[in-house]
Amino acid sequence: MDAFLINWVKKSEKRQANTELETDNSCSSSKKPRIKEEVVSKIVLETPVLNDINCEDADFDLPVCWNKTQANNFQSANDWLSIKNKSLGCRVCKEIKTLGAYADKNLRLSTVWQDCLVQPNCTTKESQQSSLRKKIFEHKKSEAHNKALEISTQLKKKEIDCQVENMHEKHFSTTEKVFRTVYKIVKNQRPFVDLPHEVDLQVLNGISLGKILHSDKTCAAIASHIATEMKKNICKDIISTKKKISVLIDESTTLSKRTVLIVVLRVLFEDIPGDPYTFNLDLIELSDASAESITKELLRCLNEHGFDEFFLKHCFIAFASDGASVMLGKNSGVATRLKTMFPNLVVWHCSNHRLELAVNDVVDEVYGINHFKIFMDKLYTLYHQSPKNQNELREAANSLVPKF
Template structure:
């Protein structure tokens, strides 16, 4: 899983130039001075800036007293020199500009070198050239320049090995051995910062710096955000809260918001008051202040737990007490599962079918011998073997589709294996009876009909589930998707002429399915009309609402949901009448502007322009459209983080604290590949906070690790 190399490019106007130069998510575009590309990666320095500012890259900027040959020779001798407007500067000092623990009395930066303002002096050209040589040599041997070189060198000695350990999901204890290996290869790795504790500190520092730059960017520009949370249990059996953020940072071209992992919080308990307190504390830690949240916190999404969406004292209710216009949304994927579960409980025959699949799963998942036998039968019939799992359980419906598909495609192999095992004298009488009963079950007409029916239904439901899980799915789109699917199920309840169920009906007439003879047995046959009608009704009651409550369409919450969807549809030109009145939709635009805390008058003006052109969204309407697409419909991102947490917090790292797991998740899944990792910014911020570098001399150096030390201990 690659979470947020996922967060890719969105173009925004630079609101604050001083901010842009410090953001991890900003890169200056070489073609458009007004455009920056937000990329969530390690590189906070613009590599193109380095090449553009370097005098050795631009022959037109060097001093006029030099020839081209002189200029190239000078660049080879002093590669750190940069030129601008025929004046010299120091690229190394510009990058560092903070000595921190390296600073001692009498050492200071030469402003003329950091500002690229070193000029010539003298009457003749010879004197001017000599003055530049003297100034450059004097700066090269200065203590300030030497200290800056040491700071930049430190990034290669320690930060990169730490990044490798984090990105490759290795334990912190690998660092001392990696350091020793680099020493054996002839590299100078310094004296300190070689321990596993140093590795953890550096990894946490990188994660904190990255988070700060991204969240500061969002806060500085007042972007609207949605918060997604879900509860999880770590490997150490601690209850944690996964927090993700969705924000739309695009004010130009792109339309998709960004969704990224923010924090992993260890919960003291699972009470709603505690969750709210710790959630707001975490948001405040990352500079999302109460004032910012009042204006920009527009949506909160969670699962169906009672402590989350309880009407009287749930997390959603407590948050709306603090932020009255906050939209509380119960994850659509979870609600889809609840709707399917309602159908299972309502329609006769489904539970019998589900129980048989549980038996198949237990038969093959717990016995390598049985699984190998089924594979052999599939190979004999030249069939692709597919694993059989459980259906209609706590997992999402897409996994149930895989199990139904496996039985449908491996039906002939299943029959062959059951038949062989029922006649195998090496098996016990109980086992042979089990296989014989299973063979009789799958050759009944009702089983084949039920299999085809669920194959059709789960194909439809799986497509909905996967669509809702996409990060780019917006609330209006999900509403239209559900409405369309309800109509499809209502139509299928009247007639079922195509698909796998039709193929099963043909088998009923011929009493043969995939070359296997069937026998009549309609004892547990599912009524397809009742089944599809139940699906349509439960989708309507569960999905067309803000919460998961099984309520009628006339309830107060359903009415509010319908009214809110009508407001959003005003922004969709496809929903406009053929002849649009000049004041069409203005009341809805005003209501949405008040809900999302956006300038009402500007939005109305922008909407009037939008009605005129119908194709290009005006700039003064974009804040409203961005707020709408920031609304989330699913907490699937949190579910992805659960899988990621199991990878990061593995058996070799089972003693990690939750805060360290959070830092590792951030670097590994929000960060870019190692080939794009540039550690300059993190080295500078590390040193500026008073932390020591690897070659610091006023401390005890770490003892080298040798095989004798590991096996026999130190003397």
């Protein structure tokens, strides 16, 4: 339209120049008719600017057979229609690009419509308009285009994200219920084999617990995970609030005849009324039972749980163990080594071990109890040497033998 207007103005000026020459030859008057600049400016300003077409480039033009009104009408009826470089295209097909999982052998998006390359056929204006109408109608009714519109609508509504979120929320909900059930079993000191029966009962009551995480082995794994996470949270709270701690240790022997060290923490929480809170921190396997090895492994265990040297110097206030010389020996026992590193440490001989020693002395002094003690020792020997028990010990020992 702009080029047509400029050409028209130039032709008008040329005709006017010829008229002025003819007037000069036929008339001696000094007044020459000419086209006023105000008229040309008015024509240019009143010419409509096509700036409301849905196109990607600023320098676009309409198809040769369309005017502005026709373009606006077609775009009003088809909001997916785009115009660029005298060609038509589909905005939705271009955004979707591919149908993905919806595509099959006979369902593909048109690359011509995606790239905005649709042009009219024929030569006459009416035929070209009819050709564009037919192509728009066929594309609008095509199955691929409708599927692209459906995908675009779903993306706008974020239905896929909502479905995934709902699916995850359902899995989290069922897993959370199973974890609560396992926690209840462990809290009441019930065996892990109770979990399948608990799940069956809750399913009969109409509670959904999913289809997995229902075995006794899973119950043991979940209980271990819960204990580990609770222990981490407790240690973080102790370190962050700088609470005073006491450490209790004791040696023991496993079925495989290996020496282990039981580490217990005792700490006072203000929000828990009553006595200080006591919990098992770790079980350490010892390479040897010397005082040096026990001290080294104990400090390493505390460091692994976040209790560094700075924290221990300010918050490690008490240490308790049995009365063995390796623990409380005044020259090189574990307590002596710890007191060297932490001078303000309070060392305490475990009251329960003191009581056991006192009872043992009483049994040695009262001869009548010796008969009962001998009877209990014989019972222990009888059951300890039973074939079933021996098989279990043999299997445990074989599992510890390295396989080559």
